[in-house]
Amino acid sequence: MKNKLRTFVLLQVMVLMWSCDTALEEYYRQPDWLKGNAWEVLESKGNFTLFLSAVEKSSFRDLVQGKGIVTVMAPDDGAFNAYLKEKGYSGIDAIPAVELEKLVAYHLVYYSFSKAAFEDYKPDGTDSENDLRGIYYKFRTKSRDDNSVWNDQAFEGKQRKVIHKERFLPVFSHYLFESLKIDAEANYTYFFPSSEWTGEQGFNVSNASVNEYAIVTDNGYVYTLNKVIEPLETVYNALRKQSDYSMFVEAYDRFASYIYDADATTAYGNGDSLYVRSHGSELPAIASEWTNTASGVDYTQLSALSRRANNVFAPDNQAMQAFFNTYWSAYYSDLSKVNFLPLMALLANHVHSGDVVFPEMIEKGQVKSPMGTLVSFNRSDAKLRRMCVNGTVYGLNKLLTPPVFTQVTSPLYRNPSYTMLLDMCISSDFINPLLSDQVKFTLFLPTDEMIETNTTLEGRQIKYVNTNANLYGAQTIQIEGDLGLEDMKVNQKKSIAGNHIATRVIMQRNDTTVYATMNPFNYLYSIGSKVYSSALYNTGDQQKAPEFTAVGTYPNGKAYQLSGESASALVPETNQLKNMITSVASPADFEYFKALVAAASIDKTAPPYNFLLGERFIVLVPSNAAVLQGFAQGKVPFSPASKVADFLKPYFINVSASGLIDYPFAGTGVDTELVSFGRNSKGEIVKFRLLDKGKNLVLIDAKGKEHRISTILPRIYADGAAYIIDSLPDVE
Structure with missing residues (x-):
């Protein structure tokens, strides 16, 4: 009885084990929709023997046979035979090993890409906001060249070993051409005249058409092609x-x-x-x-x-x-x-x-x-x-x-004598504006020698330093700093370059022309054969003012070269008018006005001239004779300081409040209200009218009396401009 029971139990266990084996086999059975790895899929088709032979001779057999995820672009035997014939190879064995490796690898795309992914790849994710479908058209392959050695000419031919990255394969989706709104066939065959555009419902892969799309394998996808993809070069x-x-x-x-x-x-x-x-x-x-x-x-x-x-x-x-x-x-x-x-x-x-x-x-x-x-x-x-x-x-x-060679910039790009000014213009972003046909520019061109030998900015020498003539970027403009030469800052370059670019003529009279420059409230005065920046004009040094001669006329302006043995470039004025009024170097016709400023102590406030509130200003400087006459007539106080200050403030004009975008010049049709920093006895802001009389400007005061402004070319400084007025205006 016990033996029968033991036998029955053993039979039950065997049945159970057989049932379990059957269940496990069923569970792990390969699904019908998987056809094997890429190699097996191609092998089963029977007409990819040449491609598989090439893969076998390369280092990628294991990858294609399932040892990694890959998308395979497989040319059929007909395509491969055509390639061998075109290249003059008797067979796969005749292709040099290095070339074969590169060729096979170019047919192997990293990762697994479906047809939809190739058509409209979104590297930033499917939620990407980019609506240009197909625009991401390149895909990384396994193909790369061996490292190469190059001589670095910038460093005396030093050898550099260069690594070559994997090639990317272009896939031209119909979406790409639709996004660009261009004809697919005409533009594709322009680059691949021996190929046919067949991507209306899909894509072409470089020079090849796709015969079968996205055959699923257990290690990626296979696409069959009508041509061998020739590895593209850089x-x-x-x-x-x-x-x-x-x-x-x-x-x-x-x-x-x-x-x-x-x-x-x-x-x-x-x-x-x-x-x-x-x-x-x-x-x-x-x-x-x-x-x-x-x-x-x-x-x-x-x-x-x-x-x-x-x-x-x-x-x-x-x-x-x-x-x-x-x-x-x-x-x-x-x-x-x-x-x-x-x-x-x-x-x-x-x-x-x-x-x-x-x-x-x-x-x-x-x-x-x-x-x-x-x-x-x-x-x-x-x-x-x-x-x-x-x-x-x-x-x-x-x-x-x-256009930089045909517009007014042409001399800068042709003549190496202007290298420093060209560098400054590029750093200042002046080149594109200088190409405009909406403005007639006048360029004044200092040579490098003039800048290095005779020109300073705020008293600091300027030098062109070239530490390596064979290395782009090793050329710099430097300026004296507290610890020696230092790279010139962009704002410094801009101040110099902008002062050599005239954007329009403000006034022209006889042999005198006033130009506005790229730098706001900075002007150039050409007088006879010489040209002055404000800084040069204010010094009165004729030897420092350069002569100018025509270089050329262009569609959008003229260019002149500056010259002169001791002449300086047209640097801007960096001195402050507030400082110059009471300076020992102030002009002789400031003498009595300077005495009034000292009596008023407005230059001693913190900050000096604090009533100006940091604004740009014009100062109407009464002539020495006008101050003497006014003093004799009791119109000019000399004390106390507060009373003198109240007297002087109306002579300081608020440029911004007056709505001025330029300093005024005679002959420009000026007729405008000037708003001063002073107040009358009623506490009202003192205002004047400025009127152009042709030969000169006049100031019309509160009583309607005209006062001649004798200045034709004002002295202009970093913070303001000074005009000489022949008489004292009434403020109420």
């Missing part, structure tokens, strides 16, 4: 391989720089420092596979990596030489000698870093250079057309002349 390499563009490439390389890559050095350096080759912060990094070099090479910056393209519109050697002959040959022996700043202007007018640029966008006037100028040419003008891993190349048989 914009730099695409141009470098074309001898017709060597002058452009050599000019671009003068700005070459090397950014140390700490992460790459740790991961791949093997004891060597690794660098990314760039071209500074102002030109696109056309030699870098990745398009976020300026802000640091970082694979997490997917928005920049997937969207940004460096588009270059490169003139050929013939066009470059013609430009050199026209604009630079009088000053430089060859292109390699041209200063960095004008060369940068030329190059910057031939690049656009932003969205990928198609020809229809150019013809519609939608593309601008970093200088803000329109990139304009017909698509047929490009004899070289390349879609690149980091942008596009348009090789032109013409040069896009930057």
Whole structure:
């Protein structure tokens, strides 16, 4: 009985175990919708033997066979045979190992991308506010070149080992062209004339059409293609391989720089420092596979990596030489000698870093250079057309002349004698305003020698320092500081540069012209063959005033060169009128007025002249004769101080309260109310009327009497202007 019971129990256990095995097998059984890994899927199709053979000979077999997530772009055997025939290879084995590795890797996209993800990739997440569908068109692949060695010309040819990042693969979705509002077929085939646009309901992958979309595998997706995807090169390499563009490439390389890559050095350096080759912060990094070099090479910056393209519109050697002959040959022996700043202007007018640029966008006037100028040419003008891993190349048989070479700025960009003024104008953001056709400018151009030898700002010497002639950015303008030379500040550059740019003529009489400058309430006086800034005019030193001779006439103005053995540049006046009134260096016609100021002690308050409240002012200085006459007539008090102060305050005019945007000059039709800082006996603010009589200005007082202002060219200081008035006005 016991044996029968034991046998029954054993049978029950066996049945139970069999039932459990069956359940586990069912639980872990591969779902019907999974077809295996990418390798197995392609192998089962039977017509991808050449691609799989190539994968097998590369280092990526394990990845394709399931040892990682990957999206595989697989050309069929027909596509691969066509590729081998075109390249002259007898078979897969004939492809050099390095090239084969690069080729296979370019068909392997990081991560797993569905059809919808390729069509409208959103690196910032599906909630991204960007409504330009398809605009993120580049995807990171496994393909990269071996490290290369370059000679850093800025540092005596020191060798730099450069790491090359993985290539990005362009996927041209129908959404991309719809977002850009351009024709898909015409713009796609412009760069891929041997390919057919078939992406109306999906996308083309670089030069290939997709036969089958998004075949699901257990390690990603497979897309089958009608062509082998040829690995794209950088914009730099695409141009470098074309001898017709060597002058452009050599000019671009003068700005070459090397950014140390700490992460790459740790991961791949093997004891060597690794660098990314760039071209500074102002030109696109056309030699870098990745398009976020300026802000640091970082694979997490997917928005920049997937969207940004460096588009270059490169003139050929013939066009470059013609430009050199026209604009630079009088000053430089060859292109390699041209200063960095004008060369940068030329190059910057031939690049656009932003969205990928198609020809229809150019013809519609939608593309601008970093200088803000329109990139304009017909698509047929490009004899070289390349879609690149980091942008596009348009090789032109013409040069896009930057407007800085044709407008009034032209001498600054042509003649190296004006390098310091050019630097100051660029730092001050004056260049773009100077290109306007709405203003007729007059430029007065001091040479570098004049600035360094004869010019000071607030008594401080100015020097041009070039610590490395081969390194862009090693050139600085310096000024004497408390501890020696220091870099000139932008506001200092702006004050000097702005004073050499006349924006309009205020008044012209005989051989005298008054110009307004870029600096508010700063003027230039040209008298005969000489020109004066306020600082030079106030000194009365004729030797320091430069002569000016015409350099050229341009669509938006004229330019003159300044000269003179002891002449100074047209620096602004930095002295305060408040200080000059009582200074020992004050003009002789201030003498009696200065005595009244001292008697009133208004220069001794804290701060001095505190009633001015820090406002810009005009002071109407009674002539010495007028003060003497008024004193004799009992109109001018000499004590007590408070009474003298009350007498003087109406002679100080509040520029802002009077609504003046310029100091007044005779011959300009002035007819305006002047609001003073003084009050009459009723406590009312004293006001006058200023009237232009043609030859001179007159002040009309409270009683309607006219008082001649003898000053034609006022003395102008940092805080105000002084005019001599021939008689004493009544304030009530």
